[in-house]
Amino acid sequence: MSHVPVSRKREIMSRPVIGITCYVEPAKFAAWEMSTALLPYDYVDHVVRAGGQPVILPPAGDPSALVGRLDGLILAGGGDVSPARYGEAPHERTGYVRDFRDEAELGVTRAALERGVPFLGICRGLQILNVALGGSLHQHLPDVVGHPGHAPAPGRYGRMPVRLEPGGQITKIFDTESVDVAHSHHQAIDRLGTGLTVTAYAEDGTIEAVELVDHPFALAVQWHPETEDESALFEALVEHIRL
Numbered sequence: 001m002s003h004v005p006v007s008r009k010r011e012i013m014s015r016p017v018i019g020i021t022c023y024v025e026p027a028k029f030a031a032w033e034m035s036t037a038l039l040p041y042d043y044v045d046h047v048v049r050a051g052g053q054p055v056i057l058p059p060a061g062d063p064s065a066l067v068g069r070l071d072g073l074i075l076a077g078g079g080d081v082s083p084a085r086y087g088e089a090p091h092e093r094t095g096y097v098r099d100f101r102d103e104a105e106l107g108v109t110r111a112a113l114e115r116g117v118p119f120l121g122i123c124r125g126l127q128i129l130n131v132a133l134g135g136s137l138h139q140h141l142p143d144v145v146g147h148p149g150h151a152p153a154p155g156r157y158g159r160m161p162v163r164l165e166p167g168g169q170i171t172k173i174f175d176t177e178s179v180d181v182a183h184s185h186h187q188a189i190d191r192l193g194t195g196l197t198v199t200a201y202a203e204d205g206t207i208e209a210v211e212l213v214d215h216p217f218a219l220a221v222q223w224h225p226e227t228e229d230e231s232a233l234f235e236a237l238v239e240h241i242r243l
Helices: 006-014 041-049 063-069 099-115 124-132 169-174 232-242
Strands: 017-021 023-029 032-038 053-057 072-075 119-122 158-164 178-183 196-202 207-212 218-221
Touching: 017 041, 017 063, 017 099, 023 099, 041 053, 041 232, 063 099, 072 099, 072 124, 072 232, 099 119, 099 124, 119 124, 119 232, 124 207, 124 218, 158 169, 158 207, 169 196, 169 207, 169 218, 169 232
Parallel strands: 017 053, 017 072, 072 119, 119 218
Antiparallel strands: 023 032, 158 178, 158 196, 196 207, 207 218
16 A cells, blocks of 8 residues: 555656666675666756656666657766767777667657657767767867867866857756856767757857757757756756646
């Protein structure tokens, strides 16, 4: 017999279900060390704070078949997308490639776009969206921009401003021309995917946000909003679902 109060059941049922993709990596916890499906809790916390019900989607089985049961989708950060996915040989600095994750997330993304499911891509999530739509990536951004500011050190975020383009959804969400955000990426969009519009740039010209204009809500950012105190992008996703 369930002991969850009726009021709590109603609260849970009223929360839009937001699928979040995740990592599969070796991890240590308690006395254990094993391969683990994991996700930084910041993603979960932001979705809950925004009024959604997070559901973690491991890259196993056929997660694209679940898209029809979701109210929204978040593609989380992670390692590099295999360059084979956009027809290039790997750069010597390309790493942490997980082909099974690429396969699962490209499938989930295409299913979400076909069904019009509201979508938010974060860091790797932006790159997956771009590759799913036929785009390519700069495999090592310092070779292009001449500095390591987008990923200053392993395990540490850098901060830099990004300029928001007029008219984009993301500009309306933040209601400003520029935001100072957390970065940790050494790859970025090179050739833009079909149907995408660039809605934010770094000062060095790196593409920092894109939107799919013929989709009700499909946007992605190269930075890490899950590390911030405010939840503007997560709130915008949940609010759009509730419209």
